[in-house]
Amino acid sequence: MDKKTKRVCYIHNEDILEKCDKLIRIQNRADIVHSLIKAYNLFQHMSIVEPRQATTEELLGFHSTDYISFLQNLDDLSDDEKCGEEAEEFGLVYDCPIQDGVFECASLVGGGTITAGEKLINDESDIAINWYGGWHHAHRDSASGFCYINDVVLGILKLRQKFERVLYIDLDLHHGDGVEEAFCCTNKVLTVSFHKYSAGFFPGTGSVNDTGYSKGRHYTVNVPLLDGLKDDEYNKIFYSVMVQIKDSFQPEAIVCQCGADGLEGDPMKSFNLSTLSLGRCVQYVLSWNKPTILLGGGGYNYINTAKCWAFLTSLAVNKKLSRDIPDHEYFSQYGPDYELGVTVGNRSDNNSQQYLHHIYTQVIDNMKNIKLDR
Numbered sequence: 001m002d003k004k005t006k007r008v009c010y011i012h013n014e015d016i017l018e019k020c021d022k023l024i025r026i027q028n029r030a031d032i033v034h035s036l037i038k039a040y041n042l043f044q045h046m047s048i049v050e051p052r053q054a055t056t057e058e059l060l061g062f063h064s065t066d067y068i069s070f071l072q073n074l075d076d077l078s079d080d081e082k083c084g085e086e087a088e089e090f091g092l093v094y095d096c097p098i099q100d101g102v103f104e105c106a107s108l109v110g111g112g113t114i115t116a117g118e119k120l121i122n123d124e125s126d127i128a129i130n131w132y133g134g135w136h137h138a139h140r141d142s143a144s145g146f147c148y149i150n151d152v153v154l155g156i157l158k159l160r161q162k163f164e165r166v167l168y169i170d171l172d173l174h175h176g177d178g179v180e181e182a183f184c185c186t187n188k189v190l191t192v193s194f195h196k197y198s199a200g201f202f203p204g205t206g207s208v209n210d211t212g213y214s215k216g217r218h219y220t221v222n223v224p225l226l227d228g229l230k231d232d233e234y235n236k237i238f239y240s241v242m243v244q245i246k247d248s249f250q251p252e253a254i255v256c257q258c259g260a261d262g263l264e265g266d267p268m269k270s271f272n273l274s275t276l277s278l279g280r281c282v283q284y285v286l287s288w289n290k291p292t293i294l295l296g297g298g299g300y301n302y303i304n305t306a307k308c309w310a311f312l313t314s315l316a317v318n319k320k321l322s323r324d325i326p327d328h329e330y331f332s333q334y335g336p337d338y339e340l341g342v343t344v345g346n347r348s349d350n351n352s353q354q355y356l357h358h359i360y361t362q363v364i365d366n367m368k369n370i371k372l373d374r
């Protein structure tokens with residue numbers, strides 16, 4: 001693949017944007033993201049690819065029949081049934097409410113990430129972007145953490161139709177539990193998640209000691225981190241872990257979930273990252289010149305999330321962005337600085353050097369046993 005100008009496709013149409021904008025937990029985020037990327041004229045460097053609904057067969061490639069048929073028939077449920085035991089059994093309560101059109105939206109997002117995978121296995125694109133995707137918590141038979149269909153798993157399964165070894169990288173503040181579970185017993189997909197890990201923080205999984213099972217042992221990598229994490233620390237542990245993974249696993253394709261809820265200014269108030277650290281992570285991964293899917297995920301300060309994903313999009317198309325936010329519909333919300341950067345705070349950092357070194361040595365030790373399937 002040519003090292004500089006890569007063929008980038010961008011999953012989008014008005015339908016998926018409108019459907020995602022109606023999701024109660026991230027209302028209107030999709031339009032804010034899309035509008036900034038458009039305002040920076042980045043679409044002239046990418047091919048826009050329309051998503052499609054994931055087929056039932058594709059959904060059943062990961063999710064259970066019971067769960068999918070329940071999701072497909074939500075409209076037939078009475079109000080009581082929507083709050084009943086069965087809904088609860090499928091996780092469709094609290095943070096995963098049954099809302100009108102939620103299945104159509106989730107399966108369109110799933111089809112979007114599958115389409116991203118298709119563009120890569122058909123060698124039509126080098127990088128495929130789906131900022132509507134990245135819903136990494138959905139389990140085989142239940143919704144979780146506002147994730148209903150695990151589009152990430154579906155995209156990885158699509159890539160596995162051509163690529164022998166696929167690497168999944170999760171940069172979201174939260175542990176990518178649904179994706180890790182899906183591939184914890186195989187050595188064909190290595191999942192690595194960098195996330196906040198502390199008592200009572202959702203989803204509660206992702207300990208450094210969780211390294212996978214049976215043939216997948218050592219092919220699950222967890223890097224648990226603490227509140228206040230700063231750019232330099234994040235990038236240092238990211239590079240040192242990822243260079244090891246590159247050498248020992250030698251991935252043929254990559255999926256990177258770029259959840260932006262670890263940024264300073266996010267309501268999650270956890271990490272203290274700027275968009276530069278996520279940008280350095282993505283830039284490093286793209287420098288490997290492997291077919292790559294970039295996905296969205298968390299990110300609840302919508303302006304910061306838009307800045308982050310516009311910046312990451314600019315790295316994919318290798319175009320420098322002006323520091324000044326261009327005039328567009330949401331310009332007024334970018335005050336008071338109206339700049340692309342996200343200023344980091346000076347909140348106390350719970351990640352001591354000792355802690356980070358301890359985690360690093362444990363992760364490297366865990367990975368010593370990763371070897372190519374001879």
Ligand SMILES: CC1(C)CN(C2CCCC2)C(=O)N1c1ccccc1/C=C/C(=O)NO
Binds near residue numbers: 025174202
């Ligand atoms: C419901 C939302 C998704 C939104 N939200 C906040 C952010 C600020 C105002 C609402 C949460 O904490 N959520 C959650 C609630 C329960 C479990 C998980 C999550 C988030 C998961 C996530 O981001 N994974 O990557």
Ligand SMILES: [Zn+2]
Binds near residue numbers: 172173174259298
């Ligand atoms: Zn998150």
